[in-house]
Amino acid sequence: MEQRTGLYHNTPYQHTPTIYDRIQIGKGTTILPGKKDPAVAHLIDHVLEHGYVILPNLFTPTEVSAANAELARLEALESSGPASQGGRNPFEGFQTKRIYALVDKSRVFDTFAINETVMKLNDYFLQPNFLMTSFHTVNIGPGSKAQEIHTDDGLIALPRPRPLMGIGTMVAIDDFTAENGATTLIPGSHLWDDERNPKREEMIPAIMPAGSMVYFLNTLWHSGGANTSQTWRRSMTVQYCQPWIRPYENFTVAMGWEDLDQVPQRLMRLMGFSTHDFMGYVDGRSPRAGVEMRKKRLIEWAFKEKEKGKMSKL
Template sequence: MADKPEIFSKAGRTKPLPQDPVTRADVKHVLEHGYVVIPECFTRAEAKEARDEIVRLLGQNPLGGRNPFEGRNTNRIYSLLNKTRVFDKFTILPRVLALNDYFLDPGYLLSAFHTISINPGEKAQALHHDDGYIQFPRPRPPFGTAIMVAFDEYTSTNGATRIVPGSHKWDSHRRPTEDETIPALCPEGGVVYFLSTLWHGGGANTSSRPRQSATVQYCNPYIRPIENQILAVDPRKLDKIHPRILELMGYRHMDPFIGYADGLGPRRAARRMVRWLQQEVDENPPTFAHESREPKL
């Protein structure tokens, strides 16, 4: 039956390489090295707009990181989707989503999304891999992916992310050394795409200027995202956000029916939440938010 949900596991199945030649080449590079640099994802004008918006949002006295991992001399702006529409486009870049469609499961989510301004004098970040908090032995498929978005050119002196090519294939016991890293050089307007199993870390900025960028991280739909987008973004702003981004935030159920709320899809449940917050607390809500009781707004 066409409407019968697929609830069996597809884990371990080998995916065929994409037919599109560009995506196919990107996938093959990532499979071998764990990353790929993708130039010309957005224009110089869009890069400048992003840099200017970072300056505006940071204000006159921006705060540095709270610990060495965030970077004491690094400025980060979290919850971007709640604060501005300027950066939305960077979450749904076509070549990035094409790679995600290969490496992640259907219904993958936005795990983290924030800007990173590495200022002169910042030290190198500790090497890590993004899904290291998931206690599952390596080597294994990645639970997520990420991009570093270059609003400034990534150079060997301004804090370019340092990566360990091929480390996505390592087991759980091997640890990288600084000598094994290389700078992920990337032109302004490009992105560095890598798997969550790749060892990497922010580079030291020994230049005289800040390096402006953003990180967009994605995860499989059954993994808890690093940043909770449902709580981070005012639900009254959702109508201004692209529908595909809303899906990435978690405002769509995962097939066949994972993520519902009181029998409703998460987007409709969010609209109901907005109404609830404008009313007195209902101590005796209906047994079930059936279609007949919950309007399609």
Template sequence: MTSSNSLPKPTSDRLQMSADLTEHGYCLVADALPESKLTGLQSAVDRTASEDIASGRSFVDEGGANQRLWQLLNRGAEFVELAEHPLALDLAGELLGNRTAYGIENDGLPQFLLSSLTANIAGYGGTPMLMHCDQGYVHEPWPDYPIVCNGGWLLDDFRAENGATLAIPGSHKRNRNPEPGEEKEAIPIEAPAGTLFFFDGRLWHGTGSNRTRTLRRGIFSYFCQPWMRTQENHTASLDPEVAENASPTLRRLVGLDAYGISVGMINGLSPSGLKRADHFSR
């Protein structure tokens, strides 16, 4: 078993982040969210959660104690900004390869997709989430590289007692889904609010049980290879106003731009530059 002294700790050293991702399957980015951004995102998540509860569309799991918020791109400019966070995109590009297709020159935009942008709010008494991999729906055997990756933005201190994510360091090297009983190896990923917990899609993990009376909030930027179907169907769910005002980076991330010369086309053409209404009228 890996010594706790050698496990990833919050760091601002980019080389250390890469080393931790390679060895342990995750890294912890110190102070990824400055205080002003952290406070703004906390308020935005609280507002969004309250709106979902008031409208009767609240999504809960893990024994009814944990609330999930979906398609945050539609819920405020602060979420759109977070989706384009440069360091998160850099880490995702490192894990997913950020490769172009057909030898096309890299245009500087992401060569991968934002599978979803969601929040997970762990409430009191929830049951631990099933230990899983974020690419667990992909049939095995897997290639020797991650097909997806995830970035957890810690909006509160993550501690064992308040439902910190449970994970098994180094499990990404097994390159398979976990089997029953192997969850016993998991440890809580503990770090202060403002930390970015970024991890390989093969890392075994799951939400822990919150035994406190205080909510534990996190936002997850989930990325995938450009040739995969995304968790969130952005084409159907993204608000027209968000799509119309999307930056080139966001358009690429949500699939409103083609990958290479043949993936994500509309009538044989790249959707880049088309308005969303045109997507459904041709």
């Protein structure tokens, strides 16, 4: 019997789990459970019941110190993007600084995105080959108001109970306290149906020391907290999504960037050179602006390589 293989790969196609494997959690969320590693079974059970779990001291003081120093350096650079100097809308937070696309900024941050405990949790809640959908900082300044209460799948117009689309995490680079803007969440709200509306008084702060993480389903109601202290509160958010939340063809890579100005705007949007609210951004900007940023950097790199070549011949 002929064995089917994936495009340009020698591995067999994975059989997609059927709808009969799906389980419903309360009235709000359905999941296709994956491997339940015994090492994280108790954490999985906590997430199933409460919608989140705090992972204390997940990262070492050395890792946190290195991240803090690198973030301080990046915040001083114009190349870190416009949001690095302050939010541009109420959702970002006008007194909140964000540095997007951390994978493009420094290798210091890699360890925060691929932590073994988090990967094992994702192996249960998400399907194989899950993706990272967002990785950026959230630096909440003194005087910041509480963020709008939201779910991270709020842009996906599907009724509850709905399939779990992804996972959110917040990594504390500074201690999270009730006063300095710790992430607030409503335990158990991943179980709610569409008739239940969140209230601010139902929220609790995710109080945890630097180096810790709060891990939560993206059907959980949460928000950034108000910062009533006199200091900034640094953190990073790493968000993951199901492997099928992307198009079959990666048009933004397949399309030659030198020809973009010749492409009809409608077609550009269909190919993904566009955003849907916050979805699809490049370094906090539109994909089209991101291309121009990348082209500029490539030109600068080419000049540097040319100069290196000249120097090596002397």
